[in-house]
Amino acid sequence: MTLKFYEFTGEYYALIKAYSKEEAVEYYQENVCDTNSPVIQVTMQYAWQKFKPSLGEVTIEDFVENEVEILLIDPNL
Template identity: 65%
Template structure:
């Protein structure tokens, strides 16, 4: 199964990588905000362009790691 990237915009912004939309929503609710948010699947290229200015804070290894994770968020996660 391949990780996909999801952008959640609502009470708080988050870019999450997960195996499914449902998993991204659950991870968002557990780690960022428990309020329903708009969810859009985005391409890896879009995710990379969004994360690239934060390289150093976010490692390339973290970006490509095969695990569910919050890539960016309005909150310090």
């Protein structure tokens, strides 16, 4: 199974990688905000372009690692 990338654009922004939209929504609600948020699947290239400026201590290996996680999150949290 391949990880996909999902962008949440509601009250709190998040870019999450997960195996399915349902898994991404569940992860968002558990770790970011428990409300419903508009979510769309985005390409890996789009996700990388959003993620790349925030690299800092994070590496490309973290980006492609097969683990469900938040790549970017609203700085207001």
